[in-house]
Amino acid sequence: MTNTPIAARRSHTRTHHGDTFADPYEWLREKDSPEVLAHLEAENSYTDARTAHLEGLRETLFEEIKGRVQETDLSVPSRRGDWWYYSRSEEGSQYGIQCRAAAAPDDWTPPVLEPGVAVPGEEILLDGNVEAEGHEFFSLGAFDVSDDATKLLWAPDYEGDELYTIKVRDLVSGMTLEDEIPNTGGGFFTPDGSAIVYTTRDDAWRPDTLWLHRLGTPVADDVKLFHEPDERFWLGAGITRSRRYLVIGIGSSITSEEYLVDLQGEITAEPQLVWPRTEGVEYSLEHAVVGGEDRLYILHNQDALDFELVSVAASDPQGPRRVVMPHEPGRRILDVDCFRDHAVVGFRREGLERIGLLDYPTDAVEEIGFDEPLFSAWPSGNPEWHAPYLRLTYTSFVTPSTVYDLDLTTQERVLRKQQPVLGGYDPAEYDQERRWALAADGTNVPISLVWKKSFGVPGDDVRPVHLYGYGSYEHSIDPGFSVARLSELDRGVIFAVAHVRGGGEMGRNWYEDGKLLNKRNTFTDFVACAEHLIASGVTSAERMVAEGGSAGGLLMGAVANLAPSRFAGILASVPFVDALTSILDPSLPLTVIEWDEWGDPLHNPDVYAYMKTYTPYENVQDGVAYPPILAMTSINDTRVLYVEPAKWVARLREAGAQDVLLKCEMAAGHGGVSGRYNAWRERAFELAWMLDALGLA
The missing domain is CATH 2.130.10.120 (Prolyl oligopeptidase, N-terminal domain)
Known part of the structure; x- marks a missing residue:
């Protein structure tokens, strides 16, 4: 068995509002340090060794997922102009293939495409598998065809850091043009197809500037259309469906402002302000023609x-x-x-x-x-x-x-x-329902459940439960189908979603009651949902695992500190577990933008004190019997830096946690590995670990 990686403790402190915090693992932030890279590789080796006994189960789960997917398949074509656009996949290929076929005039019934059958007149626009050759990671950040259907724009990312290089192809000649624009947030064609509108980011990874690139001219000559200097706001742009206006959107978590450029005139004209920004007022717009x-x-x-x-x-x-x-x-x-x-x-x-x-x-x-x-x-x-x-x-x-x-x-x-869904899937064999947990303050918190009927109704006997949560940014975890989830359900696991405050499931108040100085409601709601499932006989603490990612990973870290005895295992993906350190540093990617969501601990001592009561890294408790924990991260993640789970895992081990693992993808970003087979293997890894924690391995 590989030895447990023990990170060295090195003197480092931070002081804010009269409070000094010792942070002995901050040295792990040096991403390019050979010592840090060696530590991450040691963590991966340790995780491999500690999960080696699950290799057979992982392979079984991967084959189950793969076996339920029709690997050679096509999307339903969507008509734009004189073409039907669609994507297709091929057995054995990691990435999708973007295609089109000519449409007959006035024919709005999409052609029925058969998997594996050649499409008459098909034109391959972009084969992701060709684009990904020679790269460990590939993601497509933008894909656009000019209105006259003669040019293609695409923007790949080969690192996972969400910086994209815009490329252009002439679809008539098949030639790739010299118009290549690196380090963008993506872009799109102007309606006449003569230019590209794109965004770039500042040093904190914030989209802050909008540019116009005229095809055939040097990138150095590109025209700046708009710049947003306020670090709290991001910038984006798009063209209305009517193709009449360029819309420039400026937004924070709580405030927005939009500008219009009438494309019947010059795109470089002064943008027209729609409504001036008012703190706390959000708005968005669409263009319509009503009564002329x-x-x-x-x-x-x-x-x-x-x-x-x-x-x-x-x-x-x-x-x-x-x-x-x-x-x-x-x-x-x-x-x-x-x-x-x-x-x-x-x-x-x-x-x-x-x-x-x-x-x-x-x-x-x-x-x-x-x-x-x-x-x-x-x-x-x-x-x-x-x-x-x-x-x-x-x-x-x-x-x-x-x-x-x-x-x-x-x-x-x-x-x-x-x-x-291959393999004889029958939706009638499964069921779903919503139940309600009572939070400590009397709030009813919804829980969605899905299970396989042959194992009985939840509550008939104690069953294994996989409880998922997020609870931030007004993002709702809505009902959705998952092929990979069937491997759990078919083993008797009940999948549950705790719709905790901070999400948007129950309206805007639901979000407001789980952010800023109400953030702890998110964590206590999740614990209330877990306790409801235990009290109602659905499961027991020994038969329940919890999962969350990103801001949901913060939820997992907080729950581990609040209620470690309630779970048999906790899976935290790209977890925001060193939140206070990050939110205190405006030089880090996206920090200032995040102040509207979490508060500004740098300038507000009340926010600092409140965040310090719940951020997972600061609140790890010595001598507590933590459940098994698996933290998943990626070295090129720019949203939640790898250092957060790396520090958290080191602190948990220092506190005496006996079963804590870190898996760091060394060629990926916030969304994890790229490629569908790689993603299935990663999910099989996670599912095998959770099933093992539930005693079902």
């Missing part, structure tokens, strides 16, 4: 906690507002997509996403209904300003991803494709 007038449909939260939808004249956006969907407490309006003859509104009610069709003349919203009690549905693949169909994607914990086209004339819902 250019209108902006603006979703905002000014005096409207769960948001309101209004319409204003595009020529006078700060003028009179017409309320389209009024604020309604408990109905969180999420987004609006405008088309020529209608709009689609996404909103959340009773913990679930909903979709409604908005009629321009009457402002009436007709909800699109679905049958299952727990589900997710959203518009997808609708690039055209005018089309007779609305493309929808639907899924649940038991229903594989399903693509529908809604006929906007007849309201008929046409099934285009359902994700194939």
Whole structure:
């Protein structure tokens, strides 16, 4: 057995607001240090040795996942202009292949493509497998075809650090142009296809500048379209579906501001401010033409906690507002997509996403209904300003991803494709439901459960449970199907999601009650969900594992300190476990932007004191019997640096934790390894570890 890696303790302190904290493992931050790299490699070797007994199970799980996936497959084609665009995969290939085929005039019925059967007239636009050759990591950050369908833009990342190099190909000649733009956040063509709009980042990895690159000119001559100097705000851009406006969006977690450039004029014209930024007011816009007038449909939260939808004249956006969907407490309006003859509104009610069709003349919203009690549905693949169909994607914990086209004339819902699940999967053999846990302050916290029926109803007897949580940034963990999860369910595991405060499942208040100086609610809600499952006879502490990633990894670290005896194991992926150190340092990637979510401990002593009560690294307790912990990270992660779990694991071992593992991918970023087979193997590794912790290995 490889010896347990023990990180050296080296004197290092930080002092803020009169408080001095000793941080003996801060030296692990030196990413390029041979000593640090050697330590990470030793951690990987140790993890390999400690999990060697699971090699057979890992291979079994990988083959189960692989065996349920139709490896040679195609997406449902989506029409844009005179072409059908789609992606396909081939057995044995890690990455997707982006393709197109010519469309017949006025034909909006997507061709039925058969896996493994050659598509007549197919044109391969980009083969990810070719692009990835010679690289350990590959990710595509942007993919765009010019409106005239003659040029392709794509932006690969070969490191995992989310810095992309824009490349351009002439689709007529097949030649790659000399217009190569490195270190971008991605980009897109202008409507006339003569130029590229792209973003770059500052030293803190914040998208802060918007540029215009005219094809055929040196990158050094690119025109700066916009710059956002405030370190709290990020910048993004896009073109309205109508192709009329360039929209420049500036945003923080709680405040936004948008500008328009009318593309009927020069794209380099001075951007028009829509609404001036007001601290705490968020808004976003879409362009529509109603009664021959250019209108902006603006979703905002000014005096409207769960948001309101209004319409204003595009020529006078700060003028009179017409309320389209009024604020309604408990109905969180999420987004609006405008088309020529209608709009689609996404909103959340009773913990679930909903979709409604908005009629321009009457402002009436007709909800699109679905049958299952727990589900997710959203518009997808609708690039055209005018089309007779609305493309929808639907899924649940038991229903594989399903693509529908809604006929906007007849309201008929046409099934285009359902994700194939091989091996005889029958959704009728599984069930899902929502239960409620009572938090310490009297709040009811929803828990979603999914299980295989043949093992009985949850609560009939004590069963193994895999409890997942996130709870930050108003991000909701909505019902969704997972092929890999079937390997758990078929072994009798109940998969559960704790919809804790800090997420957005129950409206904007749910988010507000789990951030800043309310952040501890996120952690205590998760513990309350675990205790509810134990008290109701669904499981026991010895038969429950917990999982969370990124900000959900912070949740895992906090829960490990709050309730170590409640879990048989804790899996923390790219975990934000050294949060106070990171949020105190504005030179680190994205730190200043994060102050709206967590508070500013650098300048506010109350925030500092509050964060120090829950950040996992500072609160590891000596002599506590921690459950087995597996921390997963990636060396090129720019969102949660590898050093956070590395320090956390070192501190846990120092405190006496007996079974703590760190696995660091040495060629990946925040999203983990690239390539579908690699991702399946990584998930098989995690599942095998959790099943072992549950006594099912």
